[in-house]
Amino acid sequence: MFLDKTVRRNENIVKAAFELHQKGLIDPDTYVLDIDTLLENAKNIKNEADRYGIKLYYMTKQIGRNPMVAKELDKLGYEGAVVVDFKEAMGLIDNHINIGHVGHLVQIPANIIEDILKAKPKIITVYSVEKAKQISQAAQRLELTQNIMLRVLDEEDMLYPAQYGGFYINELLQKVSEIISLPNINITGITSFPCFLYDEEENNIIPTHNVVTLNKAKKLIEENFNIKLTEINMPSATSVVNMKGIALQGGTHGEPGHALTGTTPYHAYNDAEEIPCMVYVSEVSHNLKGESYCFGGGYYRRSHMENALVGKNFHEAIKVKVEEPSLESIDYHFTLKSNTNVGDTVVMAFRTQIFVTRSHVAIVKGISKNTPEVIGIYDSQGRKIK
Structure with a gap:
């Protein structure tokens, strides 16, 4: 829902998401917040x-x-x-x-x-x-x-x-x-x-x-x-x-x-004053019959997931269609409608309510200066993770 808008208006957060995951500083099923x-x-x-x-x-x-x-x-x-x-x-x-x-x-x-x-x-x-x-x-x-x-x-x-x-x-x-x-x-x-x-x-x-x-x-x-x-x-x-x-x-x-x-429905269709500053990060778990599966946990039923960027870094990433999990299923994985490399980073941007997920939240400063630094990782209820 917000991926293209985020790439265009806050490209650095997408770059940071790839970098932090590939360095092992954040896990799959983590929302990255650009606090600045x-x-x-x-x-x-x-x-x-x-x-x-x-x-x-x-x-x-x-x-x-x-x-x-x-x-x-x-x-x-x-x-x-x-x-x-x-x-x-x-x-x-x-x-x-x-x-x-x-x-x-x-x-x-x-x-x-x-x-x-x-x-x-x-x-x-x-x-x-x-x-x-x-x-x-x-x-x-x-x-x-x-x-x-x-x-x-x-x-x-x-x-x-x-x-x-x-x-x-x-x-x-x-x-x-x-x-x-x-x-x-x-x-x-x-x-x-x-x-x-x-x-x-x-x-x-x-x-x-x-x-x-x-x-x-x-x-x-x-x-x-x-x-x-x-x-x-x-x-x-x-x-x-x-x-x-x-x-x-x-x-x-x-x-x-x-x-x-910057993630209201109005922001999805307009360049509003507020800049998108949140993305969801996962990792390709496995492939099966022409599709990939990345680790889930962050699904919200009104998320309007559409696409993901998949790869080792932002510049080489490919855009892949995402299939939302059915409402009667637990979101153990999200389906990517293409084969991709196991271990690659997956970055999405969609509407969420983190408090109803199993996700982690990484608070990151310095993104606008291309010097991303994780200053805190929390669970979905605001409890700090050591």
């Missing part, structure tokens, strides 16, 4: 956000919940990490990462709420009155007050499978009445997901119906209760090109994820 370019992307995103008064949480799940990158993003002035589930939250807390937004795609389990509250997240998203009560009770025990955000939805909104939850707009006033009576919590925001998506026909990032619901919910809450909402969080496709769109739709916060690595 990633941080430059992050700066450009934040500069544009500042221009429109948008505050940003950064996502780490796409890059394997990596604490080294997270610490650098904290230094740039981001509002902290948006953690999509409690496991990510606890991992980043253990690494002393600033927690910004927690509880959106996955709610916090009851027995972990106190641990999360002790980390003083800026805001917690809740889907139910029951979860708000649990947070209220935990906040009382800890003698603190926690800001919360309601996830709101309507029948016409778009929701991804396995991500259902929140307050329907037609029951919002009743639910808010119950929640504002709870001690030690304040409703300060609302959110939904996805609020923006790339439209291939228009070749642009456009708002979804979820944004209509957010603005309707804001009006309902502020006109019926003594509440001023300070966070209208509009995640998805948060990038330089969409910052103005967030502001125009009334958003106050965004959550860049794939934009940090």
Whole structure:
């Protein structure tokens, strides 16, 4: 999906991937992150956000919940990490990462709420009155007050499978009445997901119906209760090109994820401000009946794998078609639609969510100067590998 774009816009990362693998410095099933370019992307995103008064949480799940990158993003002035589930939250807390937004795609389990509250997240998203009560009770025990955000939805909104939850707009006033009576919590925001998506026909990032619901919910809450909402969080496709769109739709916060690595769908078709800075590295394992098989482990079902470069180095590599594994199969290997040499390096670039893979993540600096240096290798959950 991103191979040609990456070769054209960041050739050095592809060269580095071949070199690091052939030298034995990284193993197959490793994602290589060009940290210098990633941080430059992050700066450009934040500069544009500042221009429109948008505050940003950064996502780490796409890059394997990596604490080294997270610490650098904290230094740039981001509002902290948006953690999509409690496991990510606890991992980043253990690494002393600033927690910004927690509880959106996955709610916090009851027995972990106190641990999360002790980390003083800026805001917690809740889907139910029951979860708000649990947070209220935990906040009382800890003698603190926690800001919360309601996830709101309507029948016409778009929701991804396995991500259902929140307050329907037609029951919002009743639910808010119950929640504002709870001690030690304040409703300060609302959110939904996805609020923006790339439209291939228009070749642009456009708002979804979820944004209509957010603005309707804001009006309902502020006109019926003594509440001023300070966070209208509009995640998805948060990038330089969409910052103005967030502001125009009334958003106050965004959550860049794939934009940090230049790998949103918009980036696949456009030379956006953000430069692609992540590739996947494997190795040819064996050949069989005119096809090659390279080591797997890094597959994500929405990856849109298409091609790989295969060889001992970038200049001699050949482009080979890749066959994605079937959904019912474990990705022990990826199929290359040509015979290649056993032991050769395989480099791909596709959409991923590293945290759901078995992959390693190599953080590499100096790529733009042709002096690549591995400064850390981590597993897919952000744990450092010795």
